[in-house]
Amino acid sequence: MQIDLNDKVAIVTGAGRGVGYEIARTLADEGVVTIVADFRQDLLDGIRDEWEEKGWAGIQVLCDVRDKEQCRAVATMTEERFGRIDVLVNNAGVAGGGPTEAVSEEDWDRNLDINLKGTFLMCQAVIPAMKRQKAGRILNASSFAAIVPSLGSAAYASSKAGVVSLTRVLAGELGPFNVTVNCYAPGMIPTEMNRFAEVDPARQEALLDTLSLRRWGSAVDIANLVCFLSSDLAGYITGSLIDISGGKLATQMPWAAHRDER
Numbered sequence: 001m002q003i004d005l006n007d008k009v010a011i012v013t014g015a016g017r018g019v020g021y022e023i024a025r026t027l028a029d030e031g032v033v034t035i036v037a038d039f040r041q042d043l044l045d046g047i048r049d050e051w052e053e054k055g056w057a058g059i060q061v062l063c064d065v066r067d068k069e070q071c072r073a074v075a076t077m078t079e080e081r082f083g084r085i086d087v088l089v090n091n092a093g094v095a096g097g098g099p100t101e102a103v104s105e106e107d108w109d110r111n112l113d114i115n116l117k118g119t120f121l122m123c124q125a126v127i128p129a130m131k132r133q134k135a136g137r138i139l140n141a142s143s144f145a146a147i148v149p150s151l152g153s154a155a156y157a158s159s160k161a162g163v164v165s166l167t168r169v170l171a172g173e174l175g176p177f178n179v180t181v182n183c184y185a186p187g188m189i190p191t192e193m194n195r196f197a198e199v200d201p202a203r204q205e206a207l208l209d210t211l212s213l214r215r216w217g218s219a220v221d222i223a224n225l226v227c228f229l230s231s232d233l234a235g236y237i238t239g240s241l242i243d244i245s246g247g248k249l250a251t252q253m254p255w256a257a258h259r260d261e262r
């Protein structure tokens with residue numbers, strides 16, 4: 001069985017770095033025309049050469065997912081230039097805030113605006129094309145924080161829980177048009193967002209102790225899932241929240257199974 005994504009057209013938001021970048025380059029390497037969207041021009045400039053050198057199809061576009069007009073412009077441009085929109089990956093996201101009592105309104109709004117409203121605006125922008133095509137895949141980055149939130153993550157966890165509900169609503173609304181909508185919940189992937197691999201060693205051990213597989217996730221793990229969910233093989237999966245956390249808190253004390261190795 002092979003995943004065939006050749007010539008599909010995908011938009012990946014927040015793809016200038018981190019997990020989104022890996023998703024975009026993995027899709028591109030699978031033959032997908034990849035629209036790499038980010039709100040930082042410097043990040044887009046940094047990856048343009050790689051697309052040219054590898055001969056990958058697609059373009060880099062500036063898009064702040066908080067801005068409805070920019071979201072619509074990306075969708076319109078994609079359809080006009082490449083003929084269709086097969087896949088939307090709503091990866092753009094931010095974290096931060098702190099304890100509920102102290103979290104600033106600005107941090108609250110930033111998390112909700114980018115993580116939840118940004119996802120909503122990009123979905124709105126691509127829905128008309130996907131309905132016309134009677135086909136499409138929407139994949140939304142949620143987080144393990146939507147399943148079990150960590151302390152101090154009020155803004156982030158709330159936004160990511162909202163992404164889960166939005167995903168399910170959309171799955172219902174778009175089912176008649178053969179458009180599937182799913183979200184995934186990464187656990188801990190060291191990136192510039194969280195710098196997990198740079199925190200003090202004792203804290204790293206405590207974090208890894210929560211995982212059945214007891215290792216950090218990688219952006220490639222998420223990219224592989226996105227490839228599968230984007231493919232025809234995943235045509236009967238919709239409205240799902242897929243836990244891709246290495247078995248975080250799958251049992252009450254996952255570290256106990258690794259006791260002999262430590």
Ligand SMILES: NC(=O)c1ccc[n+]([C@@H]2O[C@H](COP(=O)([O-])OP(=O)(O)OC[C@H]3O[C@@H](n4cnc5c(N)ncnc54)[C@H](O)[C@@H]3O)[C@@H](O)[C@H]2O)c1
Pocket residue numbers: 013014015016017018019020037038039040043063064065066090091092093094095114118141142143144185186187188189190191192193194
């Ligand atoms: N890394 C993890 O452990 C982890 C865990 C759970 C969920 N996630 C989710 O995965 C996604 C990617 O996370 P990451 O770790 O790669 O983060 P990251 O900070 O490395 O990358 C985020 C990207 O989004 C872009 N971005 C931010 N705001 C934007 C906006 N308004 N418009 C367009 N682009 C914007 C940034 O420029 C950046 O390129 C996020 O949605 C995050 O919440 C990550």
